[in-house]
Amino acid sequence: MRLSRRLASTTVAVALVLPLPLEVMAHARVHAAETEPREPYGAECWIRLTGSHVTAYCHNPYPETDRVSLHVECARWWDIDSDGSWVDAEPAQTVRLTARCWKEVGSVWVSHRRES
The missing domain is CATH 2.60.40.10 (Immunoglobulins)
Structure with a gap:
């Protein structure tokens, strides 16, 4: 009985992660690249x-x-x-x-x- 509960929760977690559209993931990458580079600083x-x-x-x-x-x-x-x-x-x-x-x-x- 416990094995099936673990399997069910794992299946639900994987199912929630997989259907992310490619546009959302690409937007996250573009957002990270938009941050301005910092000048070199520090000893x-x-x-x-x-x-x-x-x-x-x-x-x-x-x-x-x-x-x-x-x-x-x-x-x-x-x-x-x-x-x-x-x-x-x-x-x-x-x-x-x-x-x-x-x-x-x-x-x-x-x-x-x-x-x-």
């Missing part, structure tokens, strides 16, 4: 982890300034997480960001924002 960052010390190098190859900030979450509950201050990565410039935990590092990431 490329590399993160080095040495014990509990974190160093991030961010290089900005684009002509617009990128503001970057280093964020570190420590693995231990009693260890203080840190959010670094914003640093301007000027065009064709590499900046170095550092932070540390007392013990192990849980996660690290770099935030980017446009200069205002």
